[in-house]
Amino acid sequence: MSDKEKKQGTEISRRSFIKGVGTGTVAATVVPTILVGDQNTAEAQTDEATSTAVIQLNINGKVHEIEVESRTTLLTVLRDGIDTNGNNVDLTGAKLICDKGECGGCTILADDKPVYACMMLAMDAQGKQITTVEGIADGDDLHPVQEAFIKHDAMMCGFCTPGFVVSSVALLNENKKPTLEEIKDGLSGNTCRCGTYPFIFDAVETASEKM
Amino acid sequence: MASWGEASQSRLIGKRITRLSGKDKVTGKAKYTYDINRPGMLYARILRSEVARAEVIALDLTPAEELPGVKAVIELTQVGNQLRYQGQEIAAVAAETDDIAKDALRLIHVELEELPFVVTEDDALAEGAPEIRDWTGNKSDPNVDERGDLEAGFEEAAVIVEAKYHTPVQTHVCLETHGNVAEWRGEEYLTFWASTQAVFGVRNDLARTFDLPANQVRVITEHMGGGFGSKFGPGVEGHTAARLSKMTGKPVKLMLTRRAEHLVAGNRPSMTQHVKAGATSDGRLIAYDMQGYGTGGIGSGAGFTGPYVYSVENSRTERFNVATNAGNQRAMRAPGHPQGAFAMDSLMDELAEKLGMNPLEFRRLNDSSEVRQAQYTLGAQEIGWHKRNTVPGSGTGIKKRGLGVGSGQWGGGGGRGTQARVTINADGTVEAVTGTQDIGTGVRTAIAIIVAEELGLQPTDISVTVGDSEPGLPSGGSGGSQTTPSVAPVIKTAAEAAKQKLFEHVAPLLQAPVDDLRVGIGTIYVASDRTKTVTWKQATGQLGMESISEGGNWDEDLRQGGVAGTQFAEVEVDTQTGHVGVIKIVAVQDCGLAINRLATESQINGGVIMGLGQTLLEERIMDPQTGRMLNANLEDYKVPGTYEIPEIKAIVFDTHRKVSGVGEPPCIPTLGAIANAVYNAIGVRIRELPITPDKVLTALAEKKA
Incomplete structure (x- = not known):
């Protein structure tokens, strides 16, 4: 050149x-x-923003009717959404950490499959059973994964913990008795910065014995 | 003299206790600053420079102001100002939704005139480089330190090693990005949810900035998603959130994006050092001559340790900062230590090899710490030090294993400045309040353990309030591994005082003198006649309409600084792919008195894993052509994930019955231990972190050639 x-x-x-x-x-x-x-240019973004629709989402067994833009992610609805009755959805357990499917902080279950809520459009979540970390326990009875996380101190700051809890539940639903390598595979889509991994592995092992 | 008593007498202190916030954290109920939703809350975003250095020629906010849903737009710089790094703030927007705020940023009209920049140390130090701040040649005045007689030292040396070691800039990667929610009540009172390591520091900063009495600012940090040294002040984003909230009369949330978090929210400076060191034939480190520098971006503060841990009589060191057009460094977990420790531990191994000595023996001869001497023995046993290759790289096969050792030291003795109250209510409930913050280390639980131990209760019986400035009980920032040693003595003395007051109320009931009363488990009894006993609730029932509420005081005798640590690593290097897998780390960490053994183990695991990331994965990559960071995300900036995690044997090495902090020290020895293990495996030394496959393969190829 x-x-x-x-x-x-x-x-x-x-x-x-x-x-x-x-x-x-x-x-x-x-x-x-x-x-x-x-x-991107401002024009493209504002055009997109004008398209909205009222949709119904089934979240933790409860149906929410909510107006969303086509670009609105499921994560935005969970955390910041206001339903058509004016109530906040306010399910802030799932966290936006990387904003692009790199860290697993916003992991939720869609029909029992782990999904990054930042990567799923709200409109695409229609017709699915969405379970967030708030819906993992049965009322006051914690899920064995949650019990085991507490027992093993599988958290420090705790910001990644909801994502790890949901991914661990999804893993054990698929594989009742995972080996350490299978636990690492199952949780490889989640990131922790405090370095709680060793105790998370212990917790999943303990939970697998209880399920 | 106040004391924590004998280990055998402790019911809770030093045991493995699950953390009080556990249930909230596993159910998603724990509310972080990022989770705060206030009625009518606006979402704010910041427009940032995408160039490394430029002058602002024009700035027009009007097009953004006109977008429906936008409530306020403010300038964060001015025409004529110089922007000095990628990510520097230009303007901010508050809007009804986050997406509208995002759209509005794109409508702001800005013209920049680019200026010559330098983003790497090499470019900054090159002849004719543009000077980007008030330092000649982009170099700060050097810091020179001379001890003993260097020349005589080298004359006495039987072996001499000269080497250059380098560690790149590392970023904190707090999973909860820096950010705040600001809410004014009129113009007189500011409530501020902050993702911070210093609740009172933030309060005082905001009070100064907005000219308010300190008691008209309330800062709340119930839970905090990682700081690692980078979250001590409100920062530009905090001031911006408060300004936007004041302007609009509405609550405003402003959280940094992941990209901005990498660019502007702090980093660990780089280190480059040229070192020449000598040792005597009988294994004494005798001379150490080092020149080094690092970049903390546009600011200073790029210091590092050296010589480190090991004693050397004759030394000369010269260190300076290099200015680059990049975001400012901030304190990061044991500032200056991990990079200095990597260089020193590599150097020690290189010297030992030249001497024909076992590197562990060479360390023993030069380490004056009795604690570490004991740790060497324990750690060597745990890792199986005898398995190491006596001839580095002599293993057979494609995958080669090796062992290495590294060391570290830290202060962490705490200090004055914490106030706390312990309250006992007539219904038997107990509250402990202080203005510290739980940044994930578990100080909330440590406080409950101390109070419960003193009062004969369970940690879950204690209601602990931290992370709120409103009760007006200040405590310092959580830095320097100072939190628990600063808070523990005050909490303990407050609990003791409350217990004494309770005894005074109960003495008439038990018909015994106050000094004959003791706490049992959920009881109070008479020491000289154990048949006389009341339950906790019967005792507190004596309070009637009153509560007991006692403060505590600082007590030197309950804490101690100065901790030692050592780590051993076993690695496996794939000589075909260059991949380094860590098999096992044995971390022997001096902790003083560990209040909660479980949380202490968590801290050790966390330190090791962060050290592992720095050794094998992490590097901020700046493009000298464009002046931009190439990996400002979580995909290309790689932090340890599940596959990188080795077996970690965290050994809580109790040395005395006084509290020391342990947040930082375990991240220090890991670097040298892994780097030395890699050398032991393949017989080629990598002197530049991170030890990535490309470097391993290049080094192996050079060795062959």
Whole structure:
């Protein structure tokens, strides 16, 4: 690539970046460096935002009627949703941590299958039985996984804990007596930063003996 | 002299007790700052610079203000200002939904004129590099320290090693990003839910910033999703949330995005050091000459330890900071120690090999800590030190195993400044209140254990309130492994005082002098006549309409700083793929008196795993061409997951009956232990972290050639 071509490439990249940040134009004196824009234009986003629908979601055995935009994720509904009666859904156990299906902090069950709620559109959750961490216990009776997490101190800050609890329940529903390697496989979609993994593995083993 | 008593007399202290917040955490009921939903609450977001260095030429908020659902837009910089790193704040928006706030950011009109930048240490130090702050050549004034006679030391040395060690910038990756919910009552009172390690620090900062009396700011942190040193102040995002809330008269939630968390919410600085060290033929470390630097981004604070742990008579060290156009460093779990320990423990092994000595023996000869000497013996036994390759890399097969050792030290003795109250009510309920915060370490449970031990109750009988400034009982920030040693003495003396007061009320009932009364389990009895006893509830029933509420005081004798640790690692290196798997870590950690053995084991596991991440996985990657971070997410910035977790043998090494903090020290020795084990497995030394497959394969190829 010649120097001239390089420079042209640079300027195209720069424009796409500036457009990304706002509606600005490039100032006259610029230092040649390569920039890569990664933000979408405002127009595309606002168009999308205008499309809404009222849907029904079955969450922890209760039906919620709720108005959502097509872009609204299931996680947004669980945490921030307000139903058509004006009540907050307020199921904040599932956490948004990475916002792109990398960490498992928002794991919920959709028809007993573990799903990242940040990666599922609310509209796609229609017709499914959604179970969040708040729906894992039977009233005041904790699930064996929850009992075992407490017993083994399988948590520190606890922010990832709801996701791990739900993934562990899903794992044991599929595999009653997982080996350590199978536990690691089953929970490989969840991330903890405090480093509670060893005690989580112990907890799942204990829970598997009780189920 | 106050004391925690003999271990044999402790019913709860030092035992494995499950944490009080367990049920809330496993059911999703635990409310973090991120979970706070207030009536009419707005969602705020911050527009950030995507370039490393630029001047703001134009900034127009109007298009964003006009978007339906937007309630406020504010500038966080001004035309003419210089933005000095990717992620620096430009403007903020508060809107009815998070999605509207996101849309509004894209409508803000901003023009930036880019300026020359440097984002790597090499670029910053290169001849002719643009100077990006008030330091000549982007270097701070060096910190020089000289001891003994270096020249004489080298003359005495039988072997000399020269090496360069490097650790990259690591980010904290708090799973709950930095953020807050601000809610004003008029202009006089601010309630502020903060994801913070310092409830009172945040309160005082906000009171100053918004010119309010401190008692008109309430900061609440019931649960907190990870800080690791990065969450001591409200930060720009906290001030912004409070400003937006004040402007709109509505509660405002502002949580950082994952991307911003990597860019601006702190990091552990890098370290590059050139070291030359010598040892005598009988195994004495005799001379140490080191020049090193690190980058803490646009700020300073990139210090690291060295020489570390081991004694050396003659040394010269020179350290400086390198400025780069990147987010500022913040304290991160044992600031400066893990990177210094990695270099020192690698160096010790290199010297031992040149001497033809067992690296453990070489350490023993140069380590003045009696505690660590005992830990070496225990750890070596647990890992099976005899299994190590006496000739590194001599194992056969594709997958080769090796063993290594590393060491660390920390303070963690706590300090004055905590106030606490223990209240006993007539119905038998007990409350313990203090203004510390439980950032996941389990101090809430430790407080309950101490009070329950003193009063003859169960930890679950104690209602503990922490993480709230409203009761007006200050405590310090949770940093430096200081929380439990700072809080424990005050809680214990408060519980003792409350118990004494209760005895005074019960003495007439039992017809015995106060100093003849003791607590049993759920009872109070007369020591000289054990037939005279009342239940806890009968005793507190004596209070009638009163409650007992007693404060505590700081007591030097109940805590102690200065902890030692050592770790042994066994690794398996796949010589075809370059993958390093850690098989086992034995972590022997001096803890002073462990209040809760279970939570202490959790802390040790956590430290080891964070150290493992720093050794094998973690690195902030900056693109020198674009000035941007290439891995500001959780997919490309890799933290340990289930597959990386080895068997961890956490050994709570009780050394005395005084409380020491243990949050930080266990993350220190891991780096050297793993790096040395890799060398022992493959016979090639990797002096640059993280030890990724590409580095292993390159090193193996170079060895062959």
